[in-house]
Amino acid sequence: MTEQKATNITWHKPLVTREEREKKNRYKGVVIWITGLPSSGKSTLAHEVERLLFERGCNSYVLDGDNIRHGLNKDLGFSPEDRNENIRRIGEVAHLFADAGVIAFTAFISPYREDRDRARSLNEPGRFIEVFCKCSPGECEQRDPKGLWAKARKGELKEFTGISAPYEDPPEPEITVETDKYNLEECAGQIMRYLEEKGIIPAAAVK
């Protein structure tokens, strides 16, 4: 655990409460934590659901390698300690977004249970939705849109999750999407239905 260093900090109540925000917005700020092997479809899925939410009038935002590794976490590599700190910071930022009333997606491999559970612990019950992007390693390796599995096979990438680094399946994710059995539209729909059923977003208007 990271130790609390600063001690001369006090808390005060913000003038706009979360309840007020959500009443105005008509949807809730939550963290949708998508985890899975490289090339299992995490980022694509997140952006697809973001699009559907946008059309439903809900503001969401996707945190993924694109906007985190080049910015906030550009000082971090892929050692176990750096991966740990990477996920710790992402968990904190996602929590801030949810607190701000945004539906925050994270799309990172996040291979360790302990790291994901720590991210979960920052949020109230029901505010952290773990989505397991389940896809066989064989299928992930075949897709390989960024050529990472191929590089790892050649030994050019060390500590590559699925080949030379472990991935710990989530034991009890809120949602499991099987991206090697269903298409993108079906998997995205599964997440949308969950959000509706839990009252996180309003139900779609009947056409």
Next chain:
Amino acid sequence: MTEQKATNITWHKPLVTREEREKKNRYKGVVIWITGLPSSGKSTLAHEVERLLFERGCNSYVLDGDNIRHGLNKDLGFSPEDRNENIRRIGEVAHLFADAGVIAFTAFISPYREDRDRARSLNEPGRFIEVFCKCSPGECEQRDPKGLWAKARKGELKEFTGISAPYEDPPEPEITVETDKYNLEECAGQIMRYLEEKGIIPAAAVK
């Protein structure tokens, strides 16, 4: 500068563009960077403007010691290196919020020009609004709501900005609010007018 460590990252276009978000929201995501001495009124001002924006239908969020020092940056203390990293991370997170279409306030002393300029550089021109919370050290010390100036005078706080650590005034802030001359309502109104004039938020409806 922090070096870029991760190299096997590619960029891809998000499916919801910033333009789309802002067209729907009818306001723009920006960073409002409030800087000034301890007890100059940064956080109070940020929350006051947040309230006014909320009533105008604009979503904003305040990053300050309360939600950053206990979370994302709880591994950092007050050494020059840690202060530097503190502000670097805050700059990155504020930029993410603005990218998500939120009006992001930061309310940190942020005493060094270089650190503030680096935070600015992450954003497109016009998307970073530096607000100098100008207040005489004497007035700040008299207010001292958290008793920090008093502690620093007793030597209980080291590297305290205004006493034992420097504060570099912003040479060209977008806005200067003189919190020792005008009241909270007036200072908040000054920021609201700026945001209206620059087309960042819609003008208030005539009553």
